[in-house]
Amino acid sequence: MISLESVTFSYEYGDEIFTVRTRRSIKNDLVSLNVSTEGDVFSASVESSDEIIITELTARFRFGYCESDRIFLNGYQSWTDSYEHTIYDKMKGIDHIPYAINDKHAFSQYGDYSFTDYPCIQGELHGWSYGYIRSDDNYSFVGSLSEDCGFTLIRTKAYSDEIVFSKDCRGHAMCGKYDGLKLYLASGPEKEVFDGYFDLLGVKPRPGAKPVFGYTSWYSHYQNISSDILGAELRAISEQKYKADVFQIDDGWQSVVGDWLYTDHSKFPEGMKNEAESIRASGMIPGIWLAPFICEENSILYMTHKSWLLRNEDDTFVKGGSNWSGFYVLDIYNPDVRDYIRNVFDTVINTWGFRFLKLDFLYAACIIPRRDKTRGQVMADAMDFLRECAGNALILACGVPLASAFGKADYCRIGCDVSLDWDDKPYMRFAHRERISTRTTILDTVFRRQLNGRAFLSDPDVFMLLNNGSTMTTAQKMALGEVNASAGSVLFTSDDMAFYGDEEMRLLGGFMRMRDAEVTSASMDDNELIVTYKLGEKLITRTYKI
Numbered sequence: 001m002i003s004l005e006s007v008t009f010s011y012e013y014g015d016e017i018f019t020v021r022t023r024r025s026i027k028n029d030l031v032s033l034n035v036s037t038e039g040d041v042f043s044a045s046v047e048s049s050d051e052i053i054i055t056e057l058t059a060r061f062r063f064g065y066c067e068s069d070r071i072f073l074n075g076y077q078s079w080t081d082s083y084e085h086t087i088y089d090k091m092k093g094i095d096h097i098p099y100a101i102n103d104k105h106a107f108s109q110y111g112d113y114s115f116t117d118y119p120c121i122q123g124e125l126h127g128w129s130y131g132y133i134r135s136d137d138n139y140s141f142v143g144s145l146s147e148d149c150g151f152t153l154i155r156t157k158a159y160s161d162e163i164v165f166s167k168d169c170r171g172h173a174m175c176g177k178y179d180g181l182k183l184y185l186a187s188g189p190e191k192e193v194f195d196g197y198f199d200l201l202g203v204k205p206r207p208g209a210k211p212v213f214g215y216t217s218w219y220s221h222y223q224n225i226s227s228d229i230l231g232a233e234l235r236a237i238s239e240q241k242y243k244a245d246v247f248q249i250d251d252g253w254q255s256v257v258g259d260w261l262y263t264d265h266s267k268f269p270e271g272m273k274n275e276a277e278s279i280r281a282s283g284m285i286p287g288i289w290l291a292p293f294i295c296e297e298n299s300i301l302y303m304t305h306k307s308w309l310l311r312n313e314d315d316t317f318v319k320g321g322s323n324w325s326g327f328y329v330l331d332i333y334n335p336d337v338r339d340y341i342r343n344v345f346d347t348v349i350n351t352w353g354f355r356f357l358k359l360d361f362l363y364a365a366c367i368i369p370r371r372d373k374t375r376g377q378v379m380a381d382a383m384d385f386l387r388e389c390a391g392n393a394l395i396l397a398c399g400v401p402l403a404s405a406f407g408k409a410d411y412c413r414i415g416c417d418v419s420l421d422w423d424d425k426p427y428m429r430f431a432h433r434e435r436i437s438t439r440t441t442i443l444d445t446v447f448r449r450q451l452n453g454r455a456f457l458s459d460p461d462v463f464m465l466l467n468n469g470s471t472m473t474t475a476q477k478m479a480l481g482e483v484n485a486s487a488g489s490v491l492f493t494s495d496d497m498a499f500y501g502d503e504e505m506r507l508l509g510g511f512m513r514m515r516d517a518e519v520t521s522a523s524m525d526d527n528e529l530i531v532t533y534k535l536g537e538k539l540i541t542r543t544y545k546i
Contacts, residue, residue: 002185003062007044009033010056044181051175057167059181065158070134072447073127073154076112077363077401079416079434083443084524087158091125093118094432105322109367110434123158129403141193145200146182147403150374173371194450209410209457211489214246219494220468223252226267236498238282242512246356247279248287257324258295260344276353287356292341293365296324308337310368320364329364332382345389355393359386362400379404396459406455411490413459415444420470439546442483446522449487457489465504466495479544485514486533
C-alpha cells in the first residue's frame, strides 16, 4: 500500500529561497501549492502571480517492500538498461570511470548522469516516467501523467520503505500555472494497471503503424554501404519466402552526419531518389536513417553555421556524445535550424520518396534545459516538431526519452543496440548504461514489453542468424529472435539472406511464428530469464541463459 508522507516545494524569489514541506495545499500572496488525490491520481501543481524559479518539487510516499518483490523503473532513454531488480540491487553511474575517459567519450551526455545522483547504495534504484513493484502477479504501478511539463524521477528506497518522485524542474522559471507532479498510483494485474495508465494519458499507437518485418543495413555493413551492396541485399530479401515490409538504409549514405543533403556520390552515384525507387519497385517501403538534431565536427554545417549550435552556460558548444568525429547539438528553437530540418524532411520524403524514417540520437535535443523550459518540455516540443515535419511518413524514434515518444512516434526503440558479442567486449561492461549489449537489449525488450501496442509499436533492434563477425551461440541467437518477434512489432535483420541455408530458414520460420505469440509473464532468476508465451491455445515457457 502506498501512502503520502510529504510534498517538498522549494523556489527562489528575489534573492531568497523559500521551502515548504506539507501534506496538503498551501497558499500565500505569491504562490499556491495545490496537493490533491482523486482515486488513483495524485497531483502537486504550482501557481504563481509573479515569476519564480523552482528549485525542487518532490513527493515522498511510504511503501512496504517484501524481500521477494521485483522492481522495474524505466531508464532515461531508449538505450538505458531497463529491467527488473531485486530490492537489494544498486545502480552504478559513471563515477567509477576515470575523468579523462569520461570527458573524451562524453559518456555523461548519453544518459541522466549530469543531472541525477547515483549514490550506488544497496536498495536504492531510480528511473523515469513509469515503473512498478511486482509481487508475484500483482503490480504496484507508478507512472507520471505530466511528462510534457518535465520528466519525473522515481526513486525506490527499499531500506527506508519509501518511493520518492521528483520533477526535473530545478532552475525552471515560471509564472502562472505549472502542472508539476501528476501521478497514477495503482495496484492490480499487469494488463489492468498498464491499460489504466495509458487510458488516463489518452495515448494510443498511431493509426498508420502496423507490425513490420524487414532489413536494415547497419549490423552487416555499418557505414560501409553503397548502391551495389544494398542492391544485392535488396534482391536477396526480395527472393526469400517471407515477404518483407521495409528496407531501411542506415548510417553511411550521407557524406557526414548533419550534412543530410550531401549524399556520398562515390557510394550512391545515382542519388537517393534512385535508391528509394528501387526499394519501392521491390514491393517494400523505403526507409532511411537520420539524426536530425545533431551534426558531427567534420560537417559543413558545423564549420559554417556555428550560430545554429546549442551552447552551455560557459558559451561552449553542447556535445551530444563521441560517435563519429564527435558531435554537437543543434538548437531546435533557432528558426534557421527549424527551416533547415524542414527542408531536409521535405527532400527526403517528397523528393527522394522515403516513407519510413529512423530518427536517431533524439535525446540530444534536451540535454540542456532552457530557463523557461524543462528537459521534458524541450523534448515534447522536439517530438511535436518532428511529427509536423514528417507528416504521414512513418517515424521510428531511437535514442529518445520514451514518454516523449508516446503517441507521437509510430515505432520506437525500446533497448540498446545489439552487440556482435553476447555482452560486448569485457572492458565495455564498465561503461555507461547506454552501451551496446545483446544481453541487455533482450532484457530491455522483455521488461518494456507493455509499451508495445499501447504507447507505440516497439522496435527491439535486429536479430542475427549469420556470423558476420558475431560470436553468439545458436541458443543466444534464438533468444534474441524469439524475444524480438514476440515482445516487439519491428522484426528487422541486417543479414544478407542470400547466405541463408536450411538452418537459418528454419530459425527464421520459428521467429515468424513467434510474431503471433504474447508474453504473459517474465522473471529473472540469477543468470536465467524465464519467459512464458501464449501462442494460440498453448502456453510455452522458455528459459534463456542471461
